[in-house]
Amino acid sequence: xxxxxxxxxxIELQPETEVEVSSEPVRGRRRRRGSIGAESSVNMxxxxxxxxxxxxxxxxxxxxxxxxxxxxxxxxxxISEASSGGFGPARELAAASAASAGDQAVAAVPSHPGxxxxxxxSEDQDLYIIPSPIVxxxxxxxxxxxxxFVKIGSRVEPDTVVCIxxxxxxxxxxxxxxxxxxxxxxxxxxxPVEYGQPLYGIKK
Amino acid sequence: xxxxxxxxxxxxxxxxGEIACRIIWTCKEMGIRTVAVHSDVDRDSLxxxxxxxxxxxxxxxxxxxxxxxxxxxxxxxxxxxxxIHPGYGFLAESSTFAEICAACNIKFIGPPAxxxxxxxxxxxxxxxxxxxxxxxxxxxxxxxxxEAEGLSLAREIGFPVIVKASAGGGGRGMRIVHSENELGKxxxxxxxxxxxxxxxxxxxxxxxxxxPRHIEIQVLADEYGDCIHLGERECSIxxxxxxxxxEAPSPVLSPELRNQMGDAAVAACKQLxxxxxxxxxxxxxxxxxxxxxxxxxxxxxxxxxxxxxxxxDIVRNQIRIAEGERLGYTQDDLLIVGxxxxxxxxxENPETFAPSPGLITxxxxxxxxxxxVDTYVYAGYRVPPFYDSMIAKVITHARTRDLAIARxxxxxxxxxxxxxxxxxxxxxxxxxxxxxxxxxxxxxFMEHFLAQNGTKIPKTQSGAGALTG
Numbered sequence: 001x002x003x004x005x006x007x008x009x010x011i012e013l014q015p016e017t018e019v020e021v022s023s024e025p026v027r028g029r030r031r032r033r034g035s036i037g038a039e040s041s042v043n044m045x046x047x048x049x050x051x052x053x054x055x056x057x058x059x060x061x062x063x064x065x066x067x068x069x070x071x072x073x074x075x076x077x078x079i080s081e082a083s084s085g086g087f088g089p090a091r092e093l094a095a096a097s098a099a100s101a102g103d104q105a106v107a108a109v110p111s112h113p114g115x116x117x118x119x120x121x122s123e124d125q126d127l128y129i130i131p132s133p134i135v136x137x138x139x140x141x142x143x144x145x146x147x148x149f150v151k152i153g154s155r156v157e158p159d160t161v162v163c164i165x166x167x168x169x170x171x172x173x174x175x176x177x178x179x180x181x182x183x184x185x186x187x188x189x190x191x192p193v194e195y196g197q198p199l200y201g202i203k204k
Numbered sequence: 205x206x207x208x209x210x211x212x213x214x215x216x217x218x219x220x221g222e223i224a225c226r227i228i229w230t231c232k233e234m235g236i237r238t239v240a241v242h243s244d245v246d247r248d249s250l251x252x253x254x255x256x257x258x259x260x261x262x263x264x265x266x267x268x269x270x271x272x273x274x275x276x277x278x279x280x281x282x283x284x285x286x287x288i289h290p291g292y293g294f295l296a297e298s299s300t301f302a303e304i305c306a307a308c309n310i311k312f313i314g315p316p317a318x319x320x321x322x323x324x325x326x327x328x329x330x331x332x333x334x335x336x337x338x339x340x341x342x343x344x345x346x347x348x349x350x351e352a353e354g355l356s357l358a359r360e361i362g363f364p365v366i367v368k369a370s371a372g373g374g375g376r377g378m379r380i381v382h383s384e385n386e387l388g389k390x391x392x393x394x395x396x397x398x399x400x401x402x403x404x405x406x407x408x409x410x411x412x413x414x415x416p417r418h419i420e421i422q423v424l425a426d427e428y429g430d431c432i433h434l435g436e437r438e439c440s441i442x443x444x445x446x447x448x449x450x451e452a453p454s455p456v457l458s459p460e461l462r463n464q465m466g467d468a469a470v471a472a473c474k475q476l477x478x479x480x481x482x483x484x485x486x487x488x489x490x491x492x493x494x495x496x497x498x499x500x501x502x503x504x505x506x507x508x509x510x511x512x513x514x515x516x517d518i519v520r521n522q523i524r525i526a527e528g529e530r531l532g533y534t535q536d537d538l539l540i541v542g543x544x545x546x547x548x549x550x551x552e553n554p555e556t557f558a559p560s561p562g563l564i565t566x567x568x569x570x571x572x573x574x575x576x577v578d579t580y581v582y583a584g585y586r587v588p589p590f591y592d593s594m595i596a597k598v599i600t601h602a603r604t605r606d607l608a609i610a611r612x613x614x615x616x617x618x619x620x621x622x623x624x625x626x627x628x629x630x631x632x633x634x635x636x637x638x639x640x641x642x643x644x645x646x647x648x649f650m651e652h653f654l655a656q657n658g659t660k661i662p663k664t665q666s667g668a669g670a671l672t673g
Contacts, residue, residue, distance in 0.1 A: 032568070
């Protein structure tokens with residue numbers, strides 16, 4: 001049906017484009033489809049214009065939240081896939097799977113340690129994202145009493161250690177691998193992180 | 205001994221696909237929370253969706269995700285799980301993984317690591333099972349070290365012989381040798397293939413049985429030395445040593461032969477100190493003599509047919525046994541009701557067997573009386589090209605074999621999978637095959653079947669399967 005290569009050309013509400021409008025807080029994968037008119041005060045024409053604008057600017061993800069409604073537009077590759085240089089056959093399936101598995105799937109959404117960070121990082125299109133290279137526990141400092149490796153505003157070089165990820169009692173020092181300034185920190189000290197989960201947003 | 209109970213609150217499932225879902229279903233029924241691990245291309249897989257918690261542990265290649273022991277153990281520690289269920293494939297038969305779990309105080313749901321290691325080495329397993337009283341085919345007690353040694357042994361056994369990889373499985377590193385002048389090359393190619401597949405090039409020789417049946421006995425053993433069997437599965441319908449279709453009970457086993465094979469398997473497991481669910485595979489020759497082939501120390505793909513005819517939940521029993529419970533059944537409790545058949549639905553071209561990954565555009569599950577489908581896919585799911593091609597198992601259960609076949613036919617006809625090619629049409633043809641319907645099958649069934657049904661076997665696929673029979 002859909003050749004992954006032809007994706008860029010399709011900009012209307014095609015199956016691989018996901019539009020989500022919801023009055024619920026941003027979290028996890030809870031999503032509803034086809035309920036645009038039913039629950040929000042947003043005008044359909046405005047929405048179309050918005051989508052066109054987003055497409056023209058080649059965004060892969062866009063989210064707008066106002067009181068009482070939220071719209072999220074998504075296309076293209078997940079952050080984790082992009083960062084791993086990845087091949088991404090699963091990219092556009094979040095919407096389709098939610099639609100087919102229906103309400104049952106909504107009830108069964110698992111708690112994913114990276115879900116919140118993933119959502120937050122997806123808003124920051126202008127930032128370079130440092131993803132977690134392994135699954136483990138995130139530490140901002142070398143020891144409980146030590147100073148954090150980096151803070152908002154810290155300058156980083158490719159070899160700057162930005163955090164430690166503990167996996168199987170081993171402390172793995174994670175380097176920035178880019179040059180810039182720390183603009184966002186997506187995870188809390190001591191929090192579990194998964195492979196590909198955004199840790200820092202770096203302004204180049 | 206007083207049972208040492210350790211009730212599990214949370215289990216990590218170190219697997220993907222239908223078996224990960226299958227394990228989650230039982231955990232839900234037992235009130236045990238589940239943690240799914242997945243690669244980054246498996247985010248939309250159903251096992252991730254239906255687990256209580258999930259973590260991405262690495263990129264698509266299995267070596268960096270589903271076989272990544274540090275990542276799995278790290279996840280198990282973060283989520284504070286009591287036990288890990290390895291499913292089948294991946295780390296299910298890794299004694300190293302079982303040992304690491306134990307060292308980390310996480311219960312590995314399976315047999316003790318030393319038995320996994322013993323059964324993983326086919327030469328050692330054969331010797332141990334022969335010592336435990338199971339009949340084995342005449343063959344080399346040690347890996348073959350030279351062609352001359354192989355030749356004198358093959359002469360002693362008598363041709364045809366089969367060359368097998370010590371670390372083998374899935375038909376890789378196997379060659380059937382009909383005459384003396386073929387032996388040297390067979391030893392060499394089997395060894396090369398084994399080295400590539402298992403990082404162990406050692407091979408051994410065994411008598412080759414013409415047109416045997418593959419019959420396996422499901423066993424359940426607890427940690428206190430109790431062991432029973434749940435009857436047999438007939439798995440003779442194979443292509444290149446890969447099972448395509450399984451049934452229980454076998455159409456040819458008499459109650460006496462069933463007891464004889466079952467009792468032999470149970471006695472051997474007791475002697476080994478086996479615990480958990482396991483499968484003892486036998487070759488049954490045309491004179492109804494059976495020989496130990498290998499033991500699988502894990503849940504098997506085809507466990508569902510046994511579950512249908514015995515009403516046992518094998519995954520539940522694995523978990524109970526790992527929790528330290530006693531078996532609680534005796535052999536007399538075994539009741540085999542009716543007949544069950546399982547068809548493995550693979551994302552493959554049914555004629556060329558070329559893999560067919562991609563987007564499933566339409567999907568309908570068959571239902572109605574006596575139909576069970578174990579799957580992890582759905583409409584809109586993209587079957588990734590990185591893993592096993594099996595996407596679903598259709599199991600039918602009915603009072604008789606004929607009724608189970610009729611039921612399978614109508615179930616497969618109602619099963620719609622569009623967008624990718626599947627083996628459903630192949631199974632439909634098998635259901636109509638007179639020899640299959642008569643129960644007249646052996647491991648060479650598929651070769652004859654494919655020849656008759658005009659299916660082209662690509663020339664490149666000249667493995668052991670093409671030489672069988």
